Amino acid sequence: MKSLRTPKASLAKIEVLACVTAFLLMLLTISGSNRRRRNNRKLRFLLWAAYTLTSYLIVYTLGLMTEASFRNELLPVWATFLMIFFGSSDTYSVHSLEDCERWKNYVWQYALKIAGVSFLFIMSGIALPMISVLTLCLIVPLKVIRRATSLKIASGSGRQLTGKSIADYMQSEHQLSEGDLDPSQMRGYRYVVRKGKTIPMSLKKLKEREAAKQWEAPNYRKPLEITDRVVTIEKVWKCQGWLLRSGGGDKDSKLKDICLSFSLYKLLRLEFSDYSLPKQAHEKAWKLIRYLYAEGNGYERAFRVVELELSFLFDSFYTSYPTIFKPLGWRLKVVELLLLVIGVPVTIGLCFPRYDSNRPQDEVQLATTGGLSIDFLVTVLILLIFAWVELVQCFFMAISDWAKVALLCKYVRTNSWHENRRLEKLIRLICRTQLPKPWERKLQQYSLLESYDYTPPRWLYNRITYLFIDRIRDGQAQSSPAELSAEVKKAVFRSLMSNPEAEALKNGVSSLIRNEVEHELAWACRLDTQTQVIIVWHIATSMLEHRVRISDSNFIVATSLSKYLAYLVTFYPKLLFDQPYDSEYIFNVIVMEARRLLKDCKTIGERINKLNRIHKTTNVTNKVIIQGARLGQQLLDVENEPNFIWKVLAEFWAELMVYVAPSNNAIAHAQHLARGGEFVTHLWALVSHAGIKRENPVE
Incomplete structure (x- = not known):
């Protein structure tokens, strides 16, 4: 028992727990999206255990680090990665809907962990060049903000806040197409696919507008301006670019249907926000459903549209994709990748092992018989797992249906893209990439x-x-x-x-x-x-x-x-x-x-x-x-x-x-x-x- 309380035993325990946490993160990333594709109780239990244990292991390991009676220059590096791991899995942001309501608790947990890690940095007195640690530390707030925002958006209050503009817009959307409705061409279907950055009206602009209309009847609905930046279903079907033409790159309408599913997902999300649509809006949607059914094997197309719609709904509750694919979100993701590209090789280079004779006498380390530091090998393993997880997540993100919607909407808005056949074929290749089935079927x-x-x-x-x-x-x-x-x-x-x-x-x-x-x-x-x-x-x-x-x-x-x-x-x-x-x-x-x-x-x-x-x-x-x-x-x-x-x-x-x-x-x-x-x-x-x-x- 005494041997388990020695500094080297404590260091070994910290290293094992850090590696286990990294492997659990890898498991969540690989299998996170599989839970909506497989109705398997054992898989759900395994993922729940990994999701739950990760949080406790991070807290426990950080506690061991802060209370350690020995010195090791890699402790700050491991602590930083534990902080990153706490919010790393974009495909598994929560296990259940109840977790979304605890987004404030998540933020406060992170704040306390940051305080603990800061204490570790101050008290350790490590002489390790800190450029690598600081570079990696910059990733922490990016992940915290993204995951906390995802939880807030998926919470009850977040759903009501984000759904307000769409709900108010749909109260009168059917009036924009009275007498001019054709589901075959989507004429009159001005369902919003992507709003763009300029749609939400600023408070200043709202005040100016209300001041100019102070003698008119008041309108207490949240305004949603349909500008050129807004992509609607009608605009997608009207697009004359080769990529979206029925006689061009979209003969079976699968690309346009991706946008249709996304717009319907926005309407279905209102069911979770206590918003209701007028009878005329439902009648209009029913005509669209009947049109989808009327086309040959229409039931197959209709179910395909609904499958993808529910896939978007799943992501909005259980992943970070809604936050990543906001205009600012993907830019922060790019910054995060740049920090990853810089931080990982720099950390490996600066932490390269030295022989025992060159290390401080009061520093505890684990080494092989050849003198190579096991501490360094553990660090490299954690770094490689982290880098692999991030790259895999970026790959999943790049071919996700959310990325396809973003690309197609950008294509609809950008006329110059319609004349670039190479770009069109690249977008078509991405959008035609077959993903695993959206559910078990x-x-x-x-x-x-x-x-x-x-x-x-x-x-x-x-x-x-x-x-x-x-x-x-x-x-x-x-x-x-x-x-x-x-x-x-x-x-x-x-x-x-x-x-x-x-x-x-x-x-x-x-x-x-x-x-x-x-x-x-x-x-x-x-x-x-x-x-x-x-x-x-x-x-x-x-x-x-x-x-x-x-x-x-x-x-x-x-x-x-x-x-x-x-x-x-x-x-x-x-x-x-x-x-x-x-x-x-x-x-x-x-x-x-x-x-x-x-x-x-x-x-x-x-x-x-x-x-x-x-x-x-x-x-x-x-x-x-x-x-x-x-x-x-x-x-x-x-x-x-x-x-x-x-x-x-x-x-x-x-x-x-x-x-x-x-x-x-x-x-x-x-x-x-x-x-x-x-x-x-x-x-x-x-x-x-x-x-x-x-x-x-x-x-």
Whole structure:
């Protein structure tokens, strides 16, 4: 134990902790954006642990440095890098939305750390040439400002502040194009893509304007001037440069759609700021969505636009990109890179190891047998990791969708770029660079008849551990996820488009009416809660999946959506409409009913057969699991023709999928963007733009 308290042991501990912190930063940088592309609990836990440990390790290591009873000229260098690491990962600025609200706490933490490091510099009395340390120290405030600004913008008050001008502008935007609206050419769609530096009106200019109009009716909205510097969707489509022409470098409109997604992201962000749009704005957006659908495989294009829109939304909450791509932000990033290019080689050169005989006698160091300083090797390792992280982040930033929007908007504003074919091809190469898929593109699945007997391990999930980890309840066992197929997207979008005037959605009854089976089956849409509706239809679909199995697109649509909505009820009821704890209670009761009624049934076939016998012989009709069996039999009795049965089920589930999409809990959708994304979130974005609400269940 005494050997662990020696100066050399303390120095070794500091070096190990500094290296571990550097590797954790590298992990966050590499895997930070993967959390929105993979719904993987282990990955989320690993990244949460790295994100949380980094902060504590930095504080602890700085404490060891300031309390060290020995001298080492590299302590200030390591301390500086620890300070830089505290705000380095631009792709992982926060782990959860709650972290955004603590932006003041983050700033104060940094201030205290700076005070500790300053104390270390003063008290150490190190004779090391400080030009390298000072150069690196200049990076610290740049990172602090960027990350703190990102947190503030993503916080509740920040969202309201940044959304104010767009919200006020959209209150009258529809009036600018009355009688002259053409979605095919985006004529009349003056949605703002990029505002530029000159748009926000200064207080002085505002006072001058108000003084000149003092006798006019007052306007209390925040002004947003549409000048030549402002890029709108209409301007992007009107651009005559080769790069954005449909017959030139943008034949499939993918480049223009990047700008469209960004402008829609700005409107969707208003959902998180308590701002609302007028009915006319929603009607205008609905015409745009219908146009996207009308073009060939329009549902693919529409979902592509929404995927990218939600990617921007994720970045606005969980990364520093919104701050970096502000006019001043990227300039500060360039300065930061210059300091990196200067600071790293200078630090390595000035800290080059000397042999023990040339070092101060009272300085503690670790050395190999050959005399090469391990302290120096640790410093080089940290420097290389830091340099690698920064360069990788710059590469990601250069090919990010935010950079593409900035380049395309600059291209629209700069006529001279339209005549430079080499520049146009370079921009096209950057904008056409394929990035990893923006989300997992899978439908998580749950089958009640397969999983109701699942019991989680009590040693891990009990009354004590539920304070520390999310509790897994009885019957809560996921099935293997299903790929989000083109058939599912097409069916859901077709159901959405069957609502021509963006009227209130119905919970599946319309599909039953179209198939002329409403008199027999509509009762299953009028249950007390929508949770019960989903589970009843899910049980019926699961039974028919094993009794009337066919190879058909309707079969794929019905079974995939049935298990997906059951998954949402079971795991994430906050994304649906019933009160979440009501849904949890109903689910728990249904699991108990299933365990009692299907006791000793081992296989899915045995369970289905017993359900058929029970619903025919019992007088009890208010149990969900019996109602599901009854509905399954009724589907067979209506017309015992497999193709028709699965057509009814596919259209019902597609309509119900659209019905659950409207939500007042926008924050829940934003939280799930960091968990691999959800299909229902994409539909929520679509219906939010169109202003579509759900109708009360049919009485």
